[in-house]
Amino acid sequence: MNAHNNLIDSIFEILRNIILRGGIGPVIPAIIFLFFFFAMPLVVLCAFGFVSIDRGVVDWTSISLDHLTSTIKDSLFWHIWWRSFWVGTVSTIFCLCLGYPVAYIYTLAGRGWQILILVATISPLLTSALVRTYAWMVILGGRRGVVNSILLDLDLIDRPIRFLYSDFSVILGMTQIHLPFMILPLITVLSARDLSLEQASLNLGASRLITFFKIIVPISLPGVIAGFALVFAISYTNFIVPQLLGGGNYTTLAVQVYEFIVVILDWNKGAILAFLLLTSCFFFVLGINYLGNWAMKWKEVTR
Amino acid sequence: MQLKINKINKKFGDLDVLVDCELKVMDGELVTLLGPSGCGKTTLLRCLAGFEIPDSGNVFLGNQEVTNVPCNKRNVGFVFQNYALFPHLTVAKNVDYGLAVRSVPSKKRKELVDKTLALVGLNYLDNRYPKQLSGGQQQRVALARALILEPKILLLDEAFNALDAKLRISMQIELRKLVKKVGITTICVTHDQIEALTISDRIAIMNQGRIDQIGTPSDIYERPNTEFVAKFLGTANIFTRKVNNGVVQLARGLELSTNYNGEVTIVVRPEDFYITSENCKEGWIGTVAFKRLLGPTIELEIAVDEVENLLRLSIPRREGENLNVGKQVNVSLTDKKNLVVIPHKVEL
Amino acid sequence: MSFDDKLGKFLLIALAGFALLMLIVPSAIIIAISFTEKAYIGFPPSGFSLKWYSEILNKQQLIDSAVTSLRIAFVTTVLSILIGIPAAFSLVRGRFLGRSVVTAFVVAPQMLPGMVIGIALLFFGAYFGIYQSNTMVIIAMTVFCLPFAIRVAMARLSIMDSTLDEASASLGSSRLGTFFRITIPQMLPGIVAGGAFVFIEAFDNITVALFTASPRNRPLSVELYNLVQFDSSPIVAAISSLEILFAFLMMLVLARSIGLDKLRV
Numbered sequence: 001m002n003a004h005n006n007l008i009d010s011i012f013e014i015l016r017n018i019i020l021r022g023g024i025g026p027v028i029p030a031i032i033f034l035f036f037f038f039a040m041p042l043v044v045l046c047a048f049g050f051v052s053i054d055r056g057v058v059d060w061t062s063i064s065l066d067h068l069t070s071t072i073k074d075s076l077f078w079h080i081w082w083r084s085f086w087v088g089t090v091s092t093i094f095c096l097c098l099g100y101p102v103a104y105i106y107t108l109a110g111r112g113w114q115i116l117i118l119v120a121t122i123s124p125l126l127t128s129a130l131v132r133t134y135a136w137m138v139i140l141g142g143r144r145g146v147v148n149s150i151l152l153d154l155d156l157i158d159r160p161i162r163f164l165y166s167d168f169s170v171i172l173g174m175t176q177i178h179l180p181f182m183i184l185p186l187i188t189v190l191s192a193r194d195l196s197l198e199q200a201s202l203n204l205g206a207s208r209l210i211t212f213f214k215i216i217v218p219i220s221l222p223g224v225i226a227g228f229a230l231v232f233a234i235s236y237t238n239f240i241v242p243q244l245l246g247g248g249n250y251t252t253l254a255v256q257v258y259e260f261i262v263v264i265l266d267w268n269k270g271a272i273l274a275f276l277l278l279t280s281c282f283f284f285v286l287g288i289n290y291l292g293n294w295a296m297k298w299k300e301v302t303r
Numbered sequence: 304m305q306l307k308i309n310k311i312n313k314k315f316g317d318l319d320v321l322v323d324c325e326l327k328v329m330d331g332e333l334v335t336l337l338g339p340s341g342c343g344k345t346t347l348l349r350c351l352a353g354f355e356i357p358d359s360g361n362v363f364l365g366n367q368e369v370t371n372v373p374c375n376k377r378n379v380g381f382v383f384q385n386y387a388l389f390p391h392l393t394v395a396k397n398v399d400y401g402l403a404v405r406s407v408p409s410k411k412r413k414e415l416v417d418k419t420l421a422l423v424g425l426n427y428l429d430n431r432y433p434k435q436l437s438g439g440q441q442q443r444v445a446l447a448r449a450l451i452l453e454p455k456i457l458l459l460d461e462a463f464n465a466l467d468a469k470l471r472i473s474m475q476i477e478l479r480k481l482v483k484k485v486g487i488t489t490i491c492v493t494h495d496q497i498e499a500l501t502i503s504d505r506i507a508i509m510n511q512g513r514i515d516q517i518g519t520p521s522d523i524y525e526r527p528n529t530e531f532v533a534k535f536l537g538t539a540n541i542f543t544r545k546v547n548n549g550v551v552q553l554a555r556g557l558e559l560s561t562n563y564n565g566e567v568t569i570v571v572r573p574e575d576f577y578i579t580s581e582n583c584k585e586g587w588i589g590t591v592a593f594k595r596l597l598g599p600t601i602e603l604e605i606a607v608d609e610v611e612n613l614l615r616l617s618i619p620r621r622e623g624e625n626l627n628v629g630k631q632v633n634v635s636l637t638d639k640k641n642l643v644v645i646p647h648k649v650e651l
Numbered sequence: 652m653s654f655d656d657k658l659g660k661f662l663l664i665a666l667a668g669f670a671l672l673m674l675i676v677p678s679a680i681i682i683a684i685s686f687t688e689k690a691y692i693g694f695p696p697s698g699f700s701l702k703w704y705s706e707i708l709n710k711q712q713l714i715d716s717a718v719t720s721l722r723i724a725f726v727t728t729v730l731s732i733l734i735g736i737p738a739a740f741s742l743v744r745g746r747f748l749g750r751s752v753v754t755a756f757v758v759a760p761q762m763l764p765g766m767v768i769g770i771a772l773l774f775f776g777a778y779f780g781i782y783q784s785n786t787m788v789i790i791a792m793t794v795f796c797l798p799f800a801i802r803v804a805m806a807r808l809s810i811m812d813s814t815l816d817e818a819s820a821s822l823g824s825s826r827l828g829t830f831f832r833i834t835i836p837q838m839l840p841g842i843v844a845g846g847a848f849v850f851i852e853a854f855d856n857i858t859v860a861l862f863t864a865s866p867r868n869r870p871l872s873v874e875l876y877n878l879v880q881f882d883s884s885p886i887v888a889a890i891s892s893l894e895i896l897f898a899f900l901m902m903l904v905l906a907r908s909i910g911l912d913k914l915r916v
Contacts, residue, residue, distance in 0.1 A: 005825040012826050023745025026737030030757055030797065033734055038760050038794045041771035048774050098670035105667045119902060120674045126848075126898030127678075128855030128872055131891040134879050135677035138684065138692055138888070146680055146694040176673045183670075199354055200387035202375040204401035204452065209659040218391050237764035240857060244879065254766065261770055262862065267777075274770055278763070298391045301432045 048271035067272045081280070084252040087167060088236035091174035095182040095231050096224065098175070103186035104216070107193075121180045121187075129177060133244050136173040140164050140245070165247035173245045174235050181234065182227040189223025190216075222299075225292030229285045236281050253277050304365045304455040304488050305330050311350060311360035313343075320346050321357065322512040328456075333482060333489045334517075335499040338509035339535070344492045347509070348458050351490065352381045364455050380449030380457040380487075384464055386441045388433035394444050395420070395429035401452040419451040423481065438466045439474055446481065456488045463498055475501045496536050508532045524572075527643060533570040538615055540571040551644070554609075556585035559639060563646040570643040571636065573602070573617035578626065579633045586635030587614065591628050596620070605634055678895045685888040692885055703889035713874060713890070720854050720871040723785060727792040727853035728846050731800040734793070736842065739804030744813065761798035768795050769862030783865040791863045792856060796849045803848070807841025840908075847905060851898070 052062040071077050106117045124132060139146040140163035148160040163169050197219065201211040217224075239254035246252075251259070257277060261270035293300070306328040313321040321343045328334050336344040349355040351362060353374030362370045369377055388397050395416055402412045420426040423443040433441055442462060449457060462478070463471045479502040482489045493499055499506045500520050507517040508531075516528040527533035530541060544551045545566055551559045553569055561567065579586060589607035601623035604613040614634060626632060636642070680694065688698030707713055742754050760768060772791045776782065815837070819829040835842075857872040864873050871890075878887050 005828070008827050009825055023741055024747040024750075024753075025741065027741035027745070027753060027757070030734050030738035030801070031753065034757060034760065034794065034797070037772065037775075037790050038768070039756075041775035042767075044775045044778055045767070045771040098666055098673070101663050101667035102670045105663065115906075117671065119899075120671050123895075123898045123902050124674060124678070126851050126855075126901055127891075127894050128857060128875075130855075130857050130872060130875050130879065131681070131894050132677065134875075134887060134891055135681050137879070138694075139677060139680060141692070144691060144693045149694040176677065179670060179674060194385075194387070196383045196385055196387040197389060199374070200381070200383060200389070200448075201400070202373075203352060203354075203377075203379070203381045204404060204448065205375050205378070206400075206404045207375060207653055207656050209653075209655045210404060212659065215389060219389075233762075234764065237766065239766060254764070257766065257770070258861075261773070267774065270770070271774070274767060278767060296391070298432050298434070301435055 045271055046275050048267055049275045050272075052268065067268050068275075071269070071272050071276065080251055080256060081253050081276075083167075084236055084254065084277075085284075087170055087174065087242070087252060088232055091171045091178065091235050092182075092228055092232045094171065094175040095178055096228060099179055099182035099186055099227070100224070102183050103190050106187050107190045117183075121183045124177070125180050129238075129240050132177045133173060133241050136169065136176070136245055137164065140169050140172070164245060165250060169245040170242050170250070173241045174238065177241065178231045178235055182231050185227040185230065186220070186223050189220050189226075193219060221292065221296050225288060225296075229288045229292075232288065233281055233285055236284065237277060253280075305363075306351070306456055306488060306490070307361075307363040308347070308351070309361040309363070311347065311357040311362070313346060313350065313355065313357050319512050321350070324360070324512075324514050326507060326514060326517065328488055328490065330488055331483075331486050332504045333479060333491070333502060334505045334507060335491045335493060335503040336507050336509055337493055337496060337499040337536070340494060341511075342509040343512040344494075344509045345460055348460055348490060348492045351456070352379055352458055353377045378452065378454050380452065380454035382442070382445045382449055382457070382459045382462050384461040386433075386445040386465070388441055388444055388448075390433050392432075393429065394425065394431050394433070394436070397433065397444055398447045398451055400448065405452075415451055419447045422450070422485075423447045439470050442466070442474065446478075450485060450487070454487070456490065457482060459489065459491045461493055462491065463493070463495070471495075471498070472501060478502060499536075506536075508535060510535075525641075525643070527570060527645070529645060530568050530570070533568075533643065533645070538573050538617075540573070540576075540614055541612070542569040542571070542610070543567075544569060553642075554585070554587050557636060557639070559642065559644065561644050563644065566647040568645040568647065570645065572641065573615050574600075575637050575641040576614065576616040576618075576634050577637050578616075578618065578622065579635045581633055583633045583635055586633060588631065588633050589614065591626055591630050591632060594623070594626065594628055601626075605632060607634075681888050682892045682895060684885055685892040687885050687888075690884060692883060692888065703885045704893075706886050707889055707893075710886075713871070716869050716871040716874040719785060719868055723788050723792060723860075723870055724850045724853040726789050727796060728850045730789070730793045731796050731849045732842065732846055735797055735800035735845070736804050736838070739801050739808055742801070743805050743808040757801055758798045760794050761802075765795050765856060765858030766862065769859040773862045783863055785865065785868055785870075787863040787865075788860055788870060791859045792853045795856070795859050796852055799852070800845045800849050803841050803845035804838065807838055811837050843908070844905060847901060851901065855894070 049067055050063050050065065052064075102117060102121070106114055109117065142148060142160045142162070142164070143152075145160070145163070147163065148157075151157045152160065193216065197215055198211050201215045202208070206214065237254050239252070239258045242250060242252045243255050243258070246255075253273060254277060257270055257273045260266045260273060264270075306326070308324055308326040311321050311324040312319075324343075324347055326334070336347060338344050346355055350357050353369070353372060353376075356371060360370070361368055364377070364379070389400065392400070398419060399412055399416050402415060407415075416429070417426060420429060423446055425440060425443050425447065428436065428440065428444075433444065436444065442465075445462075459478075463475060466474055475498055491498070491502065503520060505517055505519055506523055508515045508523065510529075510531050516523055516532045518526075523532060523536050527536065527539075530539075533539040533541070542553060543566060544553065546561060546564050549560055549562070551561055551567060551569070553559060559569075587605070587607045587610065589605040589610075591603055592606040592613055593604035595602040597617075599620055600617050601620050603616045603618065603623065603626065605616060606613055616634065684692060684694060684696050685703055686699050686701065687693065687696035688700040688702070689696075738757060742750065742757070769791050772787055772794070773783065776787055781787070811834075815833055816829050819833045820826070824832065855872060857876055860870050860872050861876065864870055875887065875890060878890075
């Protein structure tokens with residue numbers, strides 16, 4: 001038994017000296033895996049936007065910005081882009097307005113309510129986006145949709161209201177589906193807050209309302225920025241919700257990427273659109289963080 | 304402003320945190336609540352501030368009962384242990400906070416902020432953020448923030464805990480000077496007896512939710528009411544003895560007369576012992592078990608046969624130079640009048 | 652309490668209550684609808700019948716795609732754990748040049764939408780003449796889920812006391828013994844939670860699968876995607892209900908075994 005252990009120990013020792021220099025060894029498989037199946041494919045994806053592909057064969061000599069420029073000059077592209085941006089921003093703002101109270105109440109609540117909030121928030125994350133989007137298709141549907149059925153049965157309306165296939169349904173669906181992503185970081189930040197600051201504010205004569213807006217909210221800003229950036233990114237690049245809840249005539253940039261690659265099979269255009277989607281998303285998130293840091297200058301100072 | 308606390312009780316679940324606490328503080332007085340952790344002192348302070356509501360009893364500020372008044376309507380100044388300075392506001396805006404909430408016109412606010420910052424000696428730091436200040440500076444900002452509102456009383460919760468030891472004493476002295484200059488009634492909470500002794504007009508010793516004794520520092524040191532108080536403030540040598548016909552035998556040749564009956568506890572302070580010559584007929588004979596130089600004094604622990612615990616003595620340095628561990632010594636008392644006798648049951 | 656305070660309190664509770672209802676009600680409605688007797692979606696559901704659940708078992712295509720999804724999820728989870736746990740060790744306990752760069756790289760896939768990862772692998776494969784297949788789905792899914800597994804493991808590792816490993820060694824345990832007797836048991840809650848989430852995500856995911864799955868052997872999520880658009884029968888509600896129920900049960904199990912607070916990683 002001891003001999004076995006000694007042998008294994010010596011093998012460990014050898015490995016350690018050769019590969020585990022400073023402990024980098026164990027992460028090398030991950031690096032290799034991601035290099036071949038993440039980094040390189042991304043490069044190919046971006047490259048596909050700048051070369052011509054004829055019947056599945058890539059002509060590497062034909063590197064050009066044509067696809068890019070033709071897309072940018074297309075006013076339809078900007079129209080579609082604007083819709084992606086606007087839907088993403090509005091649904092994120094709604095997410096914030098609904099999610100912040102939930103997170104705040106979580107920190108004030110008793111154990112029972114806290115469990116309820118966590119279950120209500122986390123279990124949707126364990127179901128697929130498809131199921132959650134389907135639920136909204138059912139709820140907002142036409143004649144047989146839940147809301148319309150109830151209103152028609154109660155004789156409150158004569159004809160079904162058209163909820164689906166509009167900005168309204170897409171924004172509503174996105175807000176609800178992404179709510180957990182806003183709530184969880186906010187719960188983390190708000191749970192860790194320094195209660196003595198609120199007590200100090202009350203002691204100095206401020207009402208609970210003033211304390212909330214002058215002390216609690218500003219100090220929770222890091223969590224708010226993180227949640228906002230996250231929810232915006234996943235809303236802006238989401239294609240399932242706009243496609244299913246927006247219908248055939250409704251499209252966003254992400255939906256366009258899907259269509260061009262899977263349906264139309266124009267991989268050039270699809271690649272360029274994906275490239276533009278990615279880079280614009282990156283800059284927006286950067287912008288949100290930048291704005292956040294500007295608002296939190298007080299965090300940066302040092303003695 | 305006078306402060307009166309009347310029979311305050313508070314439970315947290317099954318735990319008695321405050322039991323029949325009573326306290327009267329005069330206008331302008333500085334009283335310290337002193338006790339070990341868990342004795343209830345912070346809870347009592349928070350009841351004064353309104354962060355806790357007592358289960359029964361009353362709190363009076365001046366003539367007004369404030370027991371149930373919410374904490375943002377009491378106008379008491381409170382300095383937290385971690386100072387609770389708003390990290391996202393500058394020093395000036397922190398100090399200004401209470402005035403802004405009260406909608407005081409901004410010109411007047413600027414005046415008051417400058418004046419108060421000058422009072423605590425920090426006017427050049429008004430644009431800094433709390434993160435940029437030292438511990439002592441942060442404490443002064445917290446004080447300024449509270450005092451600018453001219454509160455009825457000032458409450459400090461372990462205000463010197465976060466400072467390093469060297470800074471502490473000078474800050475404690477400064478605090479006392481400041482509150483005396485402003486003339487505001489002040490209550491401090493601490494577990495540090497040196498802090499209590501340094502700043503207080505009177506000290507209230509708390510133990511397991513009760514106030515055991517209130518008095519000036521010398522009152523408490525020289526005449527502790529209970530064994531707990533005797534042991535908590537300073538060092539105490541405790542002897543338990545039975546009273547025989549009004550007389551208690553402390554040691555060989557040392558007798559006291561007392562009006563108490565039954566069992567009593569006798570407290571002897573370390574500095575009330577002295578080393579006698581070998582043929583002394585009074586006191587104890589023992590061996591030095593431990594010796595410690597404390598600068599101006601030497602602390603000795605003497606092992607004596609008849610006594611269970613070691614006797615702890617404090618003698619001037621030069622007298623103890625030759626008394627090393629293992630040496631046999633005779634110990635007696637300087638003056639029997641310095642002893643404190645505490646009855647186990649109150650019978651006179 | 653002043654009027655402002657009362658109004659604030661009311662708004663707070665109203666908004667939070669509305670948000671919580673919004674989170675719960677859609678799932679409840681779907682479950683209710685899945686029990687309908689009629690052949691079409693309607694609310695309130697008429698009658699009570701389990702026929703749509705048994706109908707699932709009749710559709711061979713659904714069963715097949717469910718099995719496919721299970722297989723994909725299982726392999727993805729195993730891969731993520733095998734690659735991710737050692738990586739986490741390296742990133743938390745290692746001291747090498749460029750550690751923060753490697754950490755950022757390894758976490759990067761999570762920053763991108765699943766769609767992009769799927770498309771990238773689709774193009775990459777096409778470039779080498781490799782077409783969509785379950786293997787491609789597995790690889791793409793692992794790329795997508797790996798950062799999550801690594802992050803959970805790192806979070807767990809960084810709060811674990813490494814001096815316990817040292818104590819074990821000082822008491823004479825071999826390195827391997829320490830690893831299995833001390834380190835792994837401590838990490839177990841993190842591994843289990845991370846593994847469970849990866850499994851569920853790999854099973855449910857549509858954005859990655861849609862681009863990398865082969866048309867012949869489709870995972871359940873792709874199958875559902877088509878059903879949702881073209882089939883208006885309550886069978887979709889039944890499948891969704893099963894998913895919701897499974898998610899809820901999984902939450903209870905995880906909450907019981909490792910505590911609900913640890914799920915908030």
